[in-house]
Amino acid sequence: MFHPQLGSNKSAKFLRAVLAVAMAAALFTGHHAVAGPIGYSLKFASDKRLLQAPNNPNVRTLVAKQTKYDRLIGRAMPYYELANLSADEDLVRWQLTVGDVGFHFAGLDTQDPAGAVVSQSLVGLGTPESDVLTLNVSGLKPGMSTIGRVKIAPDQPTPNQITDFRNVLFEMNSASTPEQTQNAEVNVTFSSGSTLGGMLPNFTHEESVLGGHFVPCGNEAFAEQEVFEYTQTGETEVVPEPGTLALSGTGLVCWALVAWHRRRSRRRP
Numbered sequence: 470m471f472h473p474q475l476g477s478n479k480s481a482k483f484l485r486a487v488l489a490v491a492m493a494a495a496l497f498t499g500h501h502a503v504a505g506p507i508g509y510s511l512k513f514a515s516d517k518r519l520l521q522a523p524n525n526p527n528v529r530t531l532v533a534k535q536t537k538y539d540r541l542i543g544r545a546m547p548y549y550e551l552a553n554l555s556a557d558e559d560l561v562r563w564q565l566t567v568g569d570v571g572f573h574f575a576g577l578d579t580q581d582p583a584g585a586v587v588s589q590s591l592v593g594l595g596t597p598e599s600d601v602l603t604l605n606v607s608g609l610k611p612g613m614s615t616i617g618r619v620k621i622a623p624d625q626p627t628p629n630q631i632t633d634f635r636n637v638l639f640e641m642n643s644a645s646t647p648e649q650t651q652n653a654e655v656n657v658t659f660s661s662g663s664t665l666g667g668m669l670p671n672f673t674h675e676e677s678v679l680g681g682h683f684v685p686c687g688n689e690a691f692a693e694q695e696v697f698e699y700t701q702t703g704e705t706e707v708v709p710e711p712g713t714l715a716l717s718g719t720g721l722v723c724w725a726l727v728a729w730h731r732r733r734s735r736r737r738p
Contacts, residue, residue, distance in 0.1 A: 508658045508702035509563070509665065510614075513634060515543030515694055517580075520550050523696040524577065532694045540694075545621055545632040546576075551606075552614035554702065558659035560609040567600040567621070568653035568669070569637045574599045577619035584610035587615055597624035635697070639669045655699065665701045672697045 514520040522528045553560040567573055577594050579587045586594050593599040602619060609615055621637050623630055637643040638653040654713070655667070656666035 472502050486520075501523075505558070505705045506556045506702060507558050507659050507661075507663055507665065507705055508700065509560060510550075510552040510554055510698060510700045511563075511655055512550040512552075512696050512698045513547050513638065515540065515547055515634075517548045517616065517618075518620055520548045529694075535694075541631065544634055546614060546618055547621070547634040550614050550616045551604075551609075553609050553611050553612045554700070555659060557611060558661055558705065559611075560657060561660050562603070562604055562605050562658040564604075564656040565602040565638075566654045567602075567637065568639060569651050570600060570619050571625075572623050572632065572637045573597050574602045574619055575622035577602065578618045579604075580616040580618070580680050587617070595622075601694045613729045635672070639697075641669055641673065655701075657701070661703070661705050663703070665703050667699075667701055669699055676727065 507611075512520060514523070516532045518528050549561060551560070565585050573596065587604060587609075604617075606615065621632050621634055623632060640651055652669045652671065654666065654668050655665060713719045
Protein backbone atom coordinates (compact mmCIF):
# COMPACT_ATOMS: atom_id res chain seq x y z
CA MET A 470 0.00 0.00 0.00
CA PHE A 471 1.29 3.48 -0.88
CA HIS A 472 1.78 5.86 2.05
CA PRO A 473 1.71 9.55 0.99
CA GLN A 474 4.12 10.63 3.72
CA LEU A 475 6.56 7.86 2.92
CA GLY A 476 6.41 8.70 -0.80
CA SER A 477 6.99 12.34 -0.02
CA ASN A 478 10.09 11.50 2.03
CA LYS A 479 11.46 9.33 -0.76
CA SER A 480 10.86 12.10 -3.30
CA ALA A 481 12.62 14.60 -1.08
CA LYS A 482 15.60 12.28 -0.68
CA PHE A 483 15.72 11.68 -4.42
CA LEU A 484 15.60 15.39 -5.24
CA ARG A 485 18.34 16.08 -2.69
CA ALA A 486 20.51 13.41 -4.32
CA VAL A 487 19.96 14.91 -7.78
CA LEU A 488 20.81 18.38 -6.45
CA ALA A 489 24.00 17.03 -4.88
CA VAL A 490 25.05 15.54 -8.22
CA ALA A 491 24.43 18.85 -10.00
CA MET A 492 26.39 20.83 -7.39
CA ALA A 493 29.31 18.40 -7.56
CA ALA A 494 29.38 18.71 -11.33
CA ALA A 495 29.42 22.50 -11.06
CA LEU A 496 32.37 22.37 -8.68
CA PHE A 497 34.47 20.11 -10.89
CA THR A 498 33.77 21.70 -14.25
CA GLY A 499 35.86 24.81 -13.49
CA HIS A 500 35.38 28.26 -14.92
CA HIS A 501 33.91 28.81 -18.34
CA ALA A 502 35.12 31.37 -20.87
CA VAL A 503 33.56 34.80 -20.49
CA ALA A 504 33.52 37.44 -23.21
CA GLY A 505 35.50 40.54 -22.34
CA PRO A 506 37.03 43.60 -23.99
CA ILE A 507 40.42 43.25 -25.69
CA GLY A 508 42.48 45.88 -27.44
CA TYR A 509 45.88 47.33 -28.16
CA SER A 510 47.55 50.58 -29.10
CA LEU A 511 50.53 50.80 -31.45
CA LYS A 512 52.45 54.08 -31.66
CA PHE A 513 55.34 55.20 -33.86
CA ALA A 514 57.66 58.18 -33.48
CA SER A 515 61.12 59.21 -34.64
CA ASP A 516 62.21 60.02 -31.08
CA LYS A 517 61.81 57.95 -27.91
CA ARG A 518 61.29 60.99 -25.70
CA LEU A 519 58.40 62.15 -27.84
CA LEU A 520 56.90 58.66 -27.79
CA GLN A 521 56.88 58.57 -23.99
CA ALA A 522 55.75 62.18 -23.41
CA PRO A 523 54.00 63.43 -26.57
CA ASN A 524 52.22 66.30 -24.82
CA ASN A 525 55.16 67.60 -22.81
CA PRO A 526 56.06 71.05 -24.25
CA ASN A 527 59.68 70.79 -23.16
CA VAL A 528 60.07 67.43 -24.87
CA ARG A 529 58.40 68.71 -28.02
CA THR A 530 60.77 71.66 -28.11
CA LEU A 531 63.87 69.48 -27.69
CA VAL A 532 62.73 67.10 -30.42
CA ALA A 533 61.86 69.96 -32.75
CA LYS A 534 65.41 71.29 -32.37
CA GLN A 535 66.97 68.09 -33.68
CA THR A 536 69.45 68.44 -36.51
CA LYS A 537 68.45 67.28 -39.96
CA TYR A 538 70.79 64.31 -39.62
CA ASP A 539 69.21 63.15 -36.35
CA ARG A 540 65.79 63.54 -37.87
CA LEU A 541 66.70 61.38 -40.86
CA ILE A 542 68.13 58.68 -38.60
CA GLY A 543 65.00 58.72 -36.46
CA ARG A 544 62.73 58.27 -39.47
CA ALA A 545 64.77 55.34 -40.78
CA MET A 546 64.85 53.75 -37.30
CA PRO A 547 61.53 54.66 -35.67
CA TYR A 548 60.55 53.82 -32.12
CA TYR A 549 57.35 51.94 -31.42
CA GLU A 550 55.25 51.47 -28.30
CA LEU A 551 52.83 48.56 -28.02
CA ALA A 552 50.26 48.83 -25.21
CA ASN A 553 47.81 46.20 -23.99
CA LEU A 554 44.35 47.79 -23.61
CA SER A 555 42.55 44.58 -22.62
CA ALA A 556 40.64 44.12 -19.37
CA ASP A 557 41.92 40.63 -18.46
CA GLU A 558 43.93 39.21 -21.38
CA ASP A 559 47.71 39.19 -21.70
CA LEU A 560 49.09 40.29 -25.07
CA VAL A 561 51.29 37.41 -26.24
CA ARG A 562 52.18 38.08 -29.88
CA TRP A 563 52.16 40.83 -32.49
CA GLN A 564 53.05 41.00 -36.13
CA LEU A 565 53.75 43.90 -38.49
CA THR A 566 54.23 43.83 -42.26
CA VAL A 567 56.51 46.34 -43.94
CA GLY A 568 53.87 48.02 -46.10
CA ASP A 569 56.00 49.26 -48.98
CA VAL A 570 57.58 46.03 -50.27
CA GLY A 571 60.51 48.00 -51.69
CA PHE A 572 61.81 48.09 -48.09
CA HIS A 573 62.45 45.52 -45.36
CA PHE A 574 63.06 45.26 -41.61
CA ALA A 575 66.82 45.31 -41.12
CA GLY A 576 67.12 45.31 -37.32
CA LEU A 577 65.28 45.37 -34.01
CA ASP A 578 66.03 46.63 -30.52
CA THR A 579 63.54 45.87 -27.73
CA GLN A 580 63.61 48.31 -24.82
CA ASP A 581 61.09 46.88 -22.33
CA PRO A 582 60.66 49.74 -19.84
CA ALA A 583 57.63 47.99 -18.34
CA GLY A 584 59.57 44.85 -17.47
CA ALA A 585 57.87 42.57 -19.99
CA VAL A 586 60.14 39.78 -21.16
CA VAL A 587 60.06 40.03 -24.95
CA SER A 588 61.34 37.33 -27.24
CA GLN A 589 61.86 38.47 -30.81
CA SER A 590 61.47 36.50 -34.01
CA LEU A 591 62.33 38.04 -37.36
CA VAL A 592 62.10 36.18 -40.65
CA GLY A 593 65.21 36.78 -42.74
CA LEU A 594 66.56 39.59 -40.55
CA GLY A 595 68.53 42.12 -42.57
CA THR A 596 67.66 40.60 -45.96
CA PRO A 597 65.26 41.93 -48.62
CA GLU A 598 62.93 39.06 -47.72
CA SER A 599 62.35 40.26 -44.13
CA ASP A 600 59.04 41.98 -44.81
CA VAL A 601 57.31 40.67 -41.65
CA LEU A 602 58.22 41.57 -38.08
CA THR A 603 56.98 39.03 -35.51
CA LEU A 604 57.35 39.43 -31.73
CA ASN A 605 56.38 36.84 -29.14
CA VAL A 606 55.69 38.63 -25.86
CA SER A 607 55.64 37.34 -22.30
CA GLY A 608 54.40 39.38 -19.34
CA LEU A 609 52.57 42.13 -21.23
CA LYS A 610 49.55 42.29 -18.95
CA PRO A 611 46.56 44.66 -19.19
CA GLY A 612 47.67 48.28 -18.86
CA MET A 613 51.31 47.53 -19.66
CA SER A 614 53.33 48.59 -22.69
CA THR A 615 56.63 47.73 -24.32
CA ILE A 616 58.90 50.00 -26.35
CA GLY A 617 61.35 49.07 -29.08
CA ARG A 618 63.09 50.39 -32.14
CA VAL A 619 63.05 48.90 -35.63
CA LYS A 620 65.42 49.63 -38.49
CA ILE A 621 63.97 49.95 -42.00
CA ALA A 622 66.15 49.69 -45.10
CA PRO A 623 65.57 49.71 -48.87
CA ASP A 624 65.84 46.42 -50.77
CA GLN A 625 67.96 48.03 -53.48
CA PRO A 626 69.68 51.13 -52.04
CA THR A 627 70.43 54.05 -54.31
CA PRO A 628 72.67 57.09 -53.67
CA ASN A 629 71.11 59.75 -51.43
CA GLN A 630 68.01 57.61 -50.89
CA ILE A 631 65.93 58.66 -47.88
CA THR A 632 64.12 56.04 -45.80
CA ASP A 633 61.11 57.41 -43.92
CA PHE A 634 58.85 55.12 -41.89
CA ARG A 635 55.95 57.49 -42.58
CA ASN A 636 56.08 56.51 -46.25
CA VAL A 637 57.02 52.85 -45.72
CA LEU A 638 54.52 51.77 -43.06
CA PHE A 639 51.82 54.10 -44.43
CA GLU A 640 51.50 56.96 -46.89
CA MET A 641 51.39 60.14 -44.85
CA ASN A 642 49.04 62.81 -46.18
CA SER A 643 47.99 60.53 -49.05
CA ALA A 644 44.53 61.04 -50.53
CA SER A 645 44.09 57.31 -51.19
CA THR A 646 41.92 55.17 -48.93
CA PRO A 647 43.40 53.42 -45.84
CA GLU A 648 42.65 50.05 -47.43
CA GLN A 649 45.23 50.42 -50.21
CA THR A 650 47.98 47.83 -50.35
CA GLN A 651 51.01 50.01 -49.57
CA ASN A 652 50.16 50.29 -45.86
CA ALA A 653 51.48 47.98 -43.16
CA GLU A 654 49.18 45.42 -41.55
CA VAL A 655 49.09 44.69 -37.81
CA ASN A 656 47.98 41.45 -36.16
CA VAL A 657 47.86 40.98 -32.38
CA THR A 658 47.16 37.79 -30.40
CA PHE A 659 45.97 37.57 -26.78
CA SER A 660 46.30 34.84 -24.17
CA SER A 661 42.82 33.43 -24.91
CA GLY A 662 43.77 32.94 -28.55
CA SER A 663 41.63 35.88 -29.66
CA THR A 664 43.14 38.11 -32.33
CA LEU A 665 42.78 41.65 -33.65
CA GLY A 666 44.17 42.86 -36.94
CA GLY A 667 43.97 45.69 -39.41
CA MET A 668 45.80 47.99 -41.80
CA LEU A 669 47.45 51.24 -40.74
CA PRO A 670 45.60 54.31 -42.02
CA ASN A 671 47.15 57.14 -43.99
CA PHE A 672 47.97 59.50 -41.14
CA THR A 673 48.02 63.21 -41.77
CA HIS A 674 50.68 65.56 -40.43
CA GLU A 675 51.61 69.09 -41.35
CA GLU A 676 55.16 69.92 -40.30
CA SER A 677 54.40 73.23 -38.69
CA VAL A 678 57.40 75.07 -37.35
CA LEU A 679 57.93 75.45 -33.62
CA GLY A 680 55.73 78.19 -32.18
CA GLY A 681 54.17 78.89 -35.56
CA HIS A 682 57.21 80.70 -36.97
CA PHE A 683 60.72 79.84 -38.12
CA VAL A 684 63.53 80.04 -35.58
CA PRO A 685 66.97 80.28 -37.21
CA CYS A 686 69.59 77.74 -36.20
CA GLY A 687 72.21 77.80 -38.92
CA ASN A 688 70.31 76.55 -41.95
CA GLU A 689 67.82 74.55 -39.85
CA ALA A 690 64.21 75.41 -39.07
CA PHE A 691 62.65 73.87 -35.97
CA ALA A 692 59.86 71.57 -37.16
CA GLU A 693 57.28 69.94 -34.91
CA GLN A 694 57.36 66.12 -34.82
CA GLU A 695 54.38 63.88 -34.14
CA VAL A 696 53.41 60.50 -32.67
CA PHE A 697 51.33 58.29 -34.94
CA GLU A 698 48.94 56.02 -33.04
CA TYR A 699 46.79 53.12 -34.23
CA THR A 700 44.26 51.57 -31.83
CA GLN A 701 41.97 48.56 -32.13
CA THR A 702 39.44 47.12 -29.68
CA GLY A 703 37.12 44.13 -29.72
CA GLU A 704 35.70 41.27 -27.67
CA THR A 705 37.17 37.93 -26.60
CA GLU A 706 36.19 35.10 -28.92
CA VAL A 707 34.18 32.80 -26.62
CA VAL A 708 34.45 29.05 -27.24
CA PRO A 709 32.60 26.70 -24.83
CA GLU A 710 35.11 24.88 -22.67
CA PRO A 711 34.82 21.13 -21.95
CA GLY A 712 33.71 21.93 -18.40
CA THR A 713 30.86 24.09 -19.68
CA LEU A 714 29.65 21.33 -21.97
CA ALA A 715 29.90 18.77 -19.16
CA LEU A 716 27.87 20.98 -16.84
CA SER A 717 25.17 21.41 -19.48
CA GLY A 718 25.03 17.66 -19.99
CA THR A 719 24.77 17.05 -16.25
CA GLY A 720 21.85 19.46 -16.06
CA LEU A 721 20.00 17.61 -18.79
CA VAL A 722 20.60 14.25 -17.04
CA CYS A 723 19.33 15.62 -13.72
CA TRP A 724 16.22 17.05 -15.40
CA ALA A 725 15.53 13.68 -17.03
CA LEU A 726 15.92 11.86 -13.69
CA VAL A 727 13.48 14.19 -11.97
CA ALA A 728 10.90 13.73 -14.75
CA TRP A 729 11.30 9.97 -14.64
CA HIS A 730 10.89 9.90 -10.87
CA ARG A 731 7.70 11.95 -11.02
CA ARG A 732 6.16 9.68 -13.65
CA ARG A 733 7.09 6.62 -11.60
CA SER A 734 5.53 8.11 -8.47
CA ARG A 735 2.22 8.79 -10.24
CA ARG A 736 1.98 5.17 -11.43
CA ARG A 737 2.18 3.71 -7.94
CA PRO A 738 -1.12 2.21 -6.56
